[in-house]
Amino acid sequence: MFVPRPHLCNLLQRERRRLQLLCAPAGYGKTALLREYVRGARGRVVWMSLGGQSQSLASLCALLAGELGVAPDTRPDALIELTGLTSSRAGSLPQLTAFRCGSEPARDGSLPGDESSKVRLVFDDLPAEMPDDLNHWFDQLLSLYNPHLQVLVTCRQRPDWNLPRLMLAGELLELGARQLALRPDEFESLVSLIAPHTDTASRESLWHATGGWCAGVRLLPSALLGQYLERELLSRLSDEQQEVLFSLAHLSKASVELCEQLWEGQQGAQRFQSLLDSQAFMFPIDHQPGWFRLLPAVANALQGRLGGVALNRLRLRACRLLSVLGHVDDAVEQALSADQPEVAANYMERLWLSWILNERHLGQFMDWRERIDPQLLQSSPRLIYLCAKALLFSGRLDETEACLQRLGRFLPMPDPQRNQRLLANWQALYGNLHALRGNAEPARRHCHAALRDLTAQDWLSVLLCHCTLARIAMKTGELNEAQVLLEHSLELARRHGNREAEVLVNTDRVQLMMLQGQSGLAQSLLRTELAQLNVRRTQPYPLIGRLLFLQGEWLLQQGRLVEAEQVAQSGLLQVRDCCAPFVLNGYLLLSEIASRNDIPEKAHLLLYEAERRMHWAKIDRAFFQAPLAEQKARMLAREQGEDGDKPVRATAVTDYQDGLTPREVSVLRLLAEGMSVREVGSRLFISVNTVKTHAKNINVKLGACRRTQAINSAKAMGILA
Known part of the structure; x- marks a missing residue:
């Protein structure tokens, strides 16, 4: 099954560099992309399928000579000259037809237009290791200054050519796994082709396991991924490289320094670097220079290769080394995996209090809490405080209060200042805690x-x-x-x-x-934050999801439903494993969009899913009961033909309030009776400006643009009789 990649084809066409290098692990669609590209390109293409097999200078030149239609014993330097001449006079050699694309040649053999004399030499699946004389030959070929000649290469390991010189000269376009990975829309297209009935949760799981790896998307749901890796990855690695790779499948991250110490005296650093060079599915971790992780789908497929005593020994050693290198959270995970909860609790005390602010860590901490004996987590004030903070941010208010009460066992402290x-x-x-409860x-x-x-x-x-x-x-x-x-x-x-x-x-x-009412400033700040957070980030990041939900709300208020839905869906991908209450905002937003698009079944299903997720995360009902009820009332009003055009209640305040305050209800009730703003102020003994502020807040909370909409919405929700 083929998924078109027009944006990449356009990039290859737009960036006309002397060398276009596609370097990525197996299964990223390198060959398919080039075939798609040359089918739409004008000029002539010489396609060399090398299959990753070892080549000598003589063997490769013989292959090239055969494609060019010249004597197989043509000297390598003469082949370079011939290639240059051929590219200058593309129509002069009728034998150059190994792969012809574009429009039909004219009588003289040329193609019309500026592209008619273009010759593209494609070396598909270049071998990882090549002799020095062959590398030197490629350097000579690429040093030709000829605007009609272009070299395209696919490979799994960067060739040992003078790439820096080409880059400085602006003659190199290099695409790696990050650029070649499927985009979310392409991923959805592929899944719809191979398994159209895949549910949302399974799609999200597949997306995060594969990271847009095309072969993984197709093979992971089947039992063939292991066989694919055996053939396309493991068969190309030495026994020493495989040993390191099987170990890394059990670690959340790795670096040259970590591997050097893990395999002390066994050239661990060199083995790890060789895996990076071999494109063994090791990818950089966002904002952690020098650290890499194995693609989750590959890691899961390889984990069965190491077990028992050897695996436990690896975990304990990695636990100690990770803590020394400052990666305390990874040390905790390894200790728990090695069935050492006491060690894990000890490391947890060393976590910075601000660590939990990263909402991606919140779910990890809550998972640890389920796996560690409560007595261990109550052994120090710091651990209790950490647990209380995590529970609070997770919306589990009763448990937060119970946890805070345990601090009393450590009071008074010996030191008055402490x-x-x-x-x-x-x-x-x-x-x-009191604020979240509305007190x-x-x-x-x-x-x-x-x-x-x-x-x-x-x-x-x-x-x-x-x-x-x-x-x-x-x-x-x-x-x-x-x-x-x-x-x-x-x-x-x-x-x-x-x-x-x-x-x-x-x-x-x-x-x-x-x-x-500063909508423009709000949108500008959102754009700035999203642009900064999205830089070189490949893993889910809940903070981005939080911002995307706010942006989706803004778009919805502007009536841009299609964009709002796309943004909200992108936000849900970022919060897949997050257990914080704000996740509700994404479902409310999508439900409102479905309702406005007259798809009530989808709207109600989204609310059901939202409630299920809140229950699953054990989030206090104070966070979701009222917002869900308000959305249901809004949908009912729309289905009955009342105020069907009013916007969803802004998620701007859903994190810390569930409805109108008593004073806002009083203001709304008097406005509903037909009083003016000044009359309401006189009745309630507040200023006109305060009444206007209350009225603005009421509109935002009820998703209304006008006073009459707010009154009708409040009646539908039962706020006003």
Whole structure:
């Protein structure tokens, strides 16, 4: 089955470099792409299928001579000259027809237009190792300055040619696995061809296992992937390389330094580097220079090659080395895999408190919590605090409170200053807990009390308090106060160089801008953050998902349903393994889009899936019960023909509120009675500006553009009688 790659064909056509090099592991569609490209190209193509087999200078030149239609014993240097002449006068040698493309030749053998004299030499599946004289011959060929000659090469290992010189001269276009991997839309097309009934969860799992590896997409659902790897990968590796590869299948990451120590005295670094050079499906890890991971589909297929005592020994050694190299989370995982929970708990204490801010780590931490005896996790204040923070961010509020209460067993601390700091950090979490439950006043008290005693070392708790107070201020319409608090939080995150904290603060700032009616600024900030986070990132990243859901909401408010749906779907791919409450926003957004597109069954199915995911993640009902009920009411109103054009309730505030505040309900009720803004202010003893702020917040929360829409929506939801 063939999936067209027009964007890559266009790239090859647009970037007319002397050498176009496609270097990637087996199964990335290198040969298929070149065949697709040359079928649409004008000029002549000489196609050399080398099959990865060893070649000498004499054997390759004999093959080329045969394709050119000249004597097989033609000297190598004469072949280079002949190639240059042939490319200058493409029609002069009628034998050059091994692979003819494009329009028919004219009477003189040439092709019309600028491309008529173009000759493309294709060396398909170049061998990994070539003798020096053959490499020198290629360097001579590529040094020809002839605009009519182009060399295209597919290979699984970068050839030992003078590629830097070509790059500096602007004569090299190199495509690797990252560029050749299927894009999400191409992946969906391929899956629809080979298994059209594959459900969403299976598609997501297949996508993350293969990373767009074409052969993996086709073979992973079958039992043939192991055989494919045996033939296309393992048969090309030495026994020493295979030993390292089978071990790496059980590690989440590897580096030259780690492998040198893991196989001390056995040239571990050289073996690992040889695997990288051989394109053995080892890919760089985002934003971790020098670290690589084996493609998950390949790792899973190879894990059965190592087991028993040898595997356990590997895990324990890797556990110690990873911790020394600063990768404590990977050390914890290896300790648990080696059935050493005590060691894992010991390493967990060394995690930075800010580590959990990366929402991709949150699910990992919660998984560890399920695999470790609770007594071990209650053995120190730091472990209890870490667990409480993870539970809080995961939306498991009752468990958070129970966890926080266990800190009392360690109070008072022997050192008064440590005692004070522990209490302050405890109050910071309690403040956030109360805010999430909708208890604004206790939340304020705890946060302000915590801020009095928190030190510079507790910057993360200071930031948490500021953000909590800002969200409460947004909920009550005190937008100026919220802006000041968020600006303080942003500065704090930047001064400590914590990118995750900065992004999380900016999500609140986007929400504030939407409440302030600054839609353009909100979209500009979203674009900036997404552009920065998406740079060279290949693994799922929940923070990107959070931002994409906000962008989807913005697009929906602009009436751009198709774009909003695409963005929301992309967001769900980023949060596949995330267990945080904000994941609900993606499903609400997609449900609203389906409802507006008059697909009620799909809209209800998405809400069912959202509720299932909230239950599966054990998220407190306070986070999802009211938003789901509001969306169902909105859909019912649309199905009954009432206010079918109003937008979805903005996800800008769903993280910390479930509906209207009592004061907002009072304002809405008086407005529903027909009172003016000034009359409402007089009745409630508040200023006109405060009434307007409440009215704006009401519209955002109810997804309304006008007062009448807000009133009708509130009636449909049962907020107003």
